[in-house]
Amino acid sequence: MDAKDILTETSEALVDLDQDKVLETINKGLEAGLKPMDIIEKGLLPGINTVGDEFEQDIKFLPEMMSAAMIFQEAMAILQPKIEEQGGADRKVGTVVLGAVKGDLHTIGKDIVKILLKTSGFTVHDLGMDVGTFSFIDKAEEVNADIIAMSALLTTTLVNQRDLIEALEGQGKRDRFKVMVGGGAVTQSWADEIQADAYSDTAFSAAKAAKRLVGRG
Amino acid sequence: MLDLLDVFERADAGPLMKDMDYYMKRLVPKLQEVIRRHEVKWDKSTIVNTDDDLIDGVFEAAVDLIAEAGAYCPDTNRVMEFSRDEVLRAAEQAPKxxxxxxxxxxxxxxxxxxxxxxxxxxxxxxxxxxxxxxxxxxxxxxxxxxxxxxxxxxxxxxxxxxxxxxxxxxxxxxxxxxxxxxxxxxxxxxxxxxxxxxxxxxxxxxxxxxxxxxxxxxxxxxxxxxxxxxxxxxxxxxxxxxxxxxxxxxxxxxxxxxxxxxxxxxxxxxxxxxxxxxxxxxxxxxxxxxxxxxxxxxxxxxxxxxxxxxxxxxxxxxxxxxxxxxxxxxxxxxxxxxxxxxxxxxxxxxxxxxxxxxxxxxxxxxxxxxxxxxxxxxxxxxxxxxxxxxxxxxxxxxxxxxxxxxxxxxxxxxxxxxxxxxxxxxxxxxxxxxxxxxxxxxxxxxxxxxxxxxxxxxxx
The missing domain is CATH 3.20.20.460 (Monomethylamine methyltransferase MtmB)
Known part of the structure; x- marks a missing residue:
């Protein structure tokens, strides 16, 4: 089996959500001398992108997306140490603190964004739902985040997104973190009004916007 | 049918579980299992179902899912569990x-x-x-x-x-x-x-x-x-x-x-x-x-x-x-x-x-x-x-x-x-x-x- 076949098998196994097969082909690839970054870029990422496309087309759904993300992370647990051993660059593109704002108990959309950010190479700290303004900021400082991402499904919780930006300004930290907003109640005009750095109306565009914000898009 | 206090106590007494474990280890696998068990399948060419056997399959799948997965109470982190009989009785006694x-x-x-x-x-x-x-x-x-x-x-x-x-x-x-x-x-x-x-x-x-x-x-x-x-x-x-x-x-x-x-x-x-x-x-x-x-x-x-x-x-x-x-x-x-x-x-x-x-x-x-x-x-x-x-x-x-x-x-x-x-x-x-x-x-x-x-x- 040549390198191309191994990478194709890795990708297909990820689309099939077959964790054992993904890990087996990765080990086979490493034994065959493939570079870990090539396995990621040409095997795992095409697979996860296919899963993402199928999610957008209603062929796969949230549980399958979550399974694919978990398999991806298992694979990275093997590949990341190899990359470091070989002196390669960390695949990490940035750190995001994520949550649904105070008063909002809806989390499924946020959960999808989390998966897509993780598979895009971000480290994600998910604070869950009903998250207070200063909890976002404290966590972002603690983990030295690049981005704070907030979702709001209810119109009456939107104001908490504005509060966070106001709090960052009040603390003199507005330039330190990029702020992304999304969720059913959020619009581009609202994002403009509160001067958020990015707005996304879908989970996929959120992952792309996050990469743009850290200069990797 | 269960009285209200019985129901509320289920939220205080069921198995303790993290929300994500409830979704991914309990609800999602059970849902997939009951769909297979009762052969629930959408014919993608249809909008309005006319297959009466399929109606029964969906009903049975729903009864099984409630009985086997329960509901999740995030305030107590517990699963509210109900027996199959309790679920069926609720369906039978549903107000018309x-x-x-x-x-x-x-x-x-x-x-x-x-x-x-x-x-x-x-x-x-x-x-x-x-x-x-x-x-x-x-x-x-x-x-x-x-x-x-x-x-x-x-x-x-x-x-x-x-x-x-x-x-x-x-x-x-x-x-x-x-x-x-x-x-x-x-x-x-x-x-x-x-x-x-x-x-x-x-x-x-x-x-x-x-x-x-x-x-x-x-x-x-x-x-x-x-x-x-x-x-x-x-x-x-x-x-x-x-x-x-x-x-x-x-x-x-x-x-x-x-x-x-x-x-x-x-x-x-x-x-x-x-x-x-x-x-x-x-x-x-x-x-x-x-x-x-x-x-x-x-x-x-x-x-x-x-x-x-x-x-x-x-x-x-x-x-x-x-x-x-x-x-x-x-x-x-x-x-x-x-x-x-x-x-x-x-x-x-x-x-x-x-x-x-x-x-x-x-x-x-x-x-x-x-x-x-x-x-x-x-x-x-x-x-x-x-x-x-x-x-x-x-x-x-x-x-x-x-x-x-x-x-x-x-x-x-x-x-x-x-x-x-x-x-x-x-x-x-x-x-x-x-x-x-x-x-x-x-x-x-x-x-x-x-x-x-x-x-x-x-x-x-």
């Missing part, structure tokens, strides 16, 4: 009627049967997700109540106090909820139908405190109106919901359980959403003691419920209810097109054909993807009620080709729906007459086209 309204507007909503072309469905119009400016609120609600064929209303929300949005859980939210109730009741009185019930109590209240406050009788709501208690997606029952259950059952009010299974979420696709929707119909009786139900499946990403697989799933959940429970139930259509657009009307035509011959009641539509403030247009709601009455004269088999035809009229616009109209564009704010020629032309064109296709939508 609910009495709403006062005086000469008092009326009974009765569960319907499959293909029942003789029984006239309950007609419910309006929508709680429309936020509406106080300046046009009375006119808007009065316009809905003035639709003479209507049996009950969902009233829109006023979310502002002195020009600012009321923050969730704030004291202003309580005042906004109270104001919504007072103005809605006054608008209905002005229509000359003072006893007409509001059955989406209480649209402007996001939490139990606001809801209980605004439900106080001095503001105008009565036990003969209807109060909604929601399940969160998926299979989540929080303390707020149980608090409302405790209160509204204590005043013997009409209690409406409501649920929004999310297509693309933990329930997966058409089959999972059909099963979950039926779970909520049963759990509305079992957990909330609801005597009616709002069924509102929604596409997670598209924010609409008029896609082909969702139409099938929604119709299927109505068919299961009609065959096995006949619980009074209205269906809440979330539509892609904006108010008054051609797409909006065709979505409603497809939706009514899916739901009404399946035994469901009539509920006018809500633009969801293109929803904008002040876009509740009473004339749309009359038209959609008329569509529902036309659909009630058809069997499922007769409805299927029509639903396919109307779905085809908007399928290519699902991802890019047209924006709709505002109240102030369509109505003269002084005379309340419709002044927008294009708005009327679009509705007339759609009416003529659907009549020509075979859905006899006559003006009421």
């Amino acid at each position: 009627t609910a009495r709403f309204g006062e005086g000469r507007e008092a009326k009974t909503m009765a569960g319907r049967k499959l293909d029942d072309v003789d029984a006239v469905p309950w007609i419910h119009v309006g929508g709680g997700i429309y936020t509406t400016d106080e300046k046009i609120y009375l006119e808007t609600v009065e316009g809905l109540a003035s639709i003479d064929i209507v049996d009950s209303l969902s009233v829109p929300s006023i979310l502002q106090m002195r020009g600012k949005d009321a923050r969730v859980r704030s004291p202003q939210e309580i005042l906004a909820a109270i104001k919504t109730v007072i103005l809605a009741r006054e608008a209905i009185r002005r229509s000359g139908r003072a006893g007409l019930p509001i059955i989406n109590g209480i649209s402007a209240a996001s939490n139990a405190v606001s809801m209980l406050a605004a439900a106080a009788p001095q503001f105008g709501l009565r036990p003969s109106d209807g109060f909604l208690i929601d399940f969160l997606a998926e299979m989540v029952v929080n303390y707020e919901a149980l608090q409302k259950t405790a209160y509204f059952n204590s005043i013997s009010a009409n209690v409406g359980s409501t649920s929004t299974p999310l297509f693309g979420g933990y329930g997966g696709g058409a089959e999972g959403n059909a099963v979950l929707a039926v779970c909520y119909i049963i759990m509305g009786v079992l957990i909330y003691r609801g005597n009616y139900h709002y069924n509102a499946p929604l596409h997670q990403n598209l924010r609409m419920s008029s896609t082909k697989p969702l139409l099938w799933a929604i119709g299927m959940s109505n068919q299961v209810n009609a065959k096995h429970m006949q619980r009074p139930m209205v269906n809440l259509p979330y539509l892609g097109g904006g108010a008054g657009t051609e797409m909006f009307h065709y979505e409603m035509a497809a939706y009514m054909l899916t739901v009404v011959p399946a035994g469901g009641q009539i509920f006018s539509g809500h633009p969801a993807k293109s929803v904008v403030p002040d876009s509740l247009l009473p004339h749309d709601h009359r038209f959609h009620a008329e569509m529902g009455l036309a659909a009630a004269k058809l069997t499922r088999a007769e409805a299927e080709p029509l639903a396919q035809a109307f779905f085809g009229r908007y399928e290519d616009k699902i991802k890019t729906p047209d924006a709709g109209y505002h109240y102030a564009e369509v109505y003269d704010l002084n005379t309340r007459k419709i002044i927008h020629d294009d708005y009327i032309r679009i509705q007339d064109d759609v009416r003529n086209a659907v009549i020509k296709t075979g859905l006899d939508v006559r003006p009421s």
Whole structure:
């Protein structure tokens, strides 16, 4: 089996959500001398992108997306140490603190964004739902985040997104973190009004916007 | 049936579990298992199911899922568990009627049967997700109540106090909820139908405190109106919901359980959403003691419920209810097109054909993807009620080709729906007459086209 076949098998196994097969082909690839970054870029990422496309087309759904993300992370647990051993660059593109704002108990959309950010190479700290303004900021400082991402499904919780930006300004930290907003109640005009750095109306565009914000898009 | 304290204690006594473990290790695998076990399968070419064996399979799958996965209470991190017998008893004992309204507007909503072309469905119009400016609120609600064929209303929300949005859980939210109730009741009185019930109590209240406050009788709501208690997606029952259950059952009010299974979420696709929707119909009786139900499946990403697989799933959940429970139930259509657009009307035509011959009641539509403030247009709601009455004269088999035809009229616009109209564009704010020629032309064109296709939508 040549390198191309191994990478194709890795990708297909990820689309099939077959964790054992993904890990087996990765080990086979490493034994065959493939570079870990090539396995990621040409095997795992095409697979996860296919899963993402199928999610957008209603062929796969949230549980399958979550399974694919978990398999991806298992694979990275093997590949990341190899990359470091070989002196390669960390695949990490940035750190995001994520949550649904105070008063909002809806989390499924946020959960999808989390998966897509993780598979895009971000480290994600998910604070869950009903998250207070200063909890976002404290966590972002603690983990030295690049981005704070907030979702709001209810119109009456939107104001908490504005509060966070106001709090960052009040603390003199507005330039330190990029702020992304999304969720059913959020619009581009609202994002403009509160001067958020990015707005996304879908989970996929959120992952792309996050990469743009850290200069990797 | 279990009494309420027994039910509440299940939230304090079930197995402890993290929410993500409940979803991924319990709910999702069990859902997939019961779908396989009972051979629930959507034939992708259909919108309106006519396979009666499949109805039984979905019902059995839902009963098994509740019995084997339970519901999750995030306040206690415990799974509320119920035996199969308890679940079946709730389904068997589900109320078949609910009495709403006062005086000469008092009326009974009765569960319907499959293909029942003789029984006239309950007609419910309006929508709680429309936020509406106080300046046009009375006119808007009065316009809905003035639709003479209507049996009950969902009233829109006023979310502002002195020009600012009321923050969730704030004291202003309580005042906004109270104001919504007072103005809605006054608008209905002005229509000359003072006893007409509001059955989406209480649209402007996001939490139990606001809801209980605004439900106080001095503001105008009565036990003969209807109060909604929601399940969160998926299979989540929080303390707020149980608090409302405790209160509204204590005043013997009409209690409406409501649920929004999310297509693309933990329930997966058409089959999972059909099963979950039926779970909520049963759990509305079992957990909330609801005597009616709002069924509102929604596409997670598209924010609409008029896609082909969702139409099938929604119709299927109505068919299961009609065959096995006949619980009074209205269906809440979330539509892609904006108010008054051609797409909006065709979505409603497809939706009514899916739901009404399946035994469901009539509920006018809500633009969801293109929803904008002040876009509740009473004339749309009359038209959609008329569509529902036309659909009630058809069997499922007769409805299927029509639903396919109307779905085809908007399928290519699902991802890019047209924006709709505002109240102030369509109505003269002084005379309340419709002044927008294009708005009327679009509705007339759609009416003529659907009549020509075979859905006899006559003006009421």
